[in-house]
Amino acid sequence: MKTRDLAYVALFAALTAVLGLLPAIPVSALPVPITAQTLGVMLAGAVLGAKRGFLALLLFLVLVAVGLPVLAGGRGGLSVFVGPSAGFLYSWPLGALVTGLLVELLWRRLNLVTALVATVVGGIGVVYAVGIPFISLYSDAPLSAAATGSLVFVPGDLVKAVIAAVLAVAVRRAYPVIERPRQEATRP
Template structure:
């Protein structure tokens, strides 16, 4: 791993932390607030690619675990990994990985629409697929009730996905951080 890769990873972990400075919006029916930090998750995967995006969010979660108050509302420490929002946190590195894999897969055809597909599938689909079952478990509610209650997050997450897609395409054009996928070397 090059020094440049480490800098990108640290930069996107810091960007996700900075997005935590925006105030969380509490949701009356759920113990999970609406935050801007999932935008950082989508951007990490879409701009950095699968490997570096995953590592950026893993680094972010390590910073949370050691107690730095980098989550929205100034939260941090190990306690956040066992509450209702824990599954959403666990999903972030996986979501960045999936988003990055899709961006790399769609590299030749990457435009706002294909980048939007990547951010929606990775940044929303994966986050919900992992976060909702944890929410159901920790909130002691049915999976259906947790999923229905989580629908309140969809409009905001779609806005974040559009922002991430537009920014990822702009960054790719101006300064491509994700390298063009290389073809496998053919054996003689």
């Protein structure tokens, strides 16, 4: 991995931490707040690609684990990895990975619609698929109740997905961080 790649990884881990400075919004029906940090997940995957996006969020979780208060509400430490919101934390590197894989797959056709598909599938679909079962497990609620209760997150997450898609397309045009897929060798 090049120095530039390490700098991108660190930058997006820091961006996710900065998004944690925005106050968390408590949800009365669930023990998990609404935060802006999933925007960092979507942006890391959409702008950096699968590998670097995954590493950026993995680095972020390492910072959380060592006790830095970089989660929304100033939380950090090992205790956040056990509880109703733990699944969402575990899902962040995977969400960035899937978002990045989709962006790389759709690179030649990347536009606002395809970038939005990537951010919704990776940044919402994957995050919910991992996070919701943890809500159910730690709150002793049926999985269906946890899934229904999580619908409150959808409008805000869709707004974050649109923001991430718009920024990813703009960055791709102005300063493409993800390199173009190699062209097939031309035949004589």
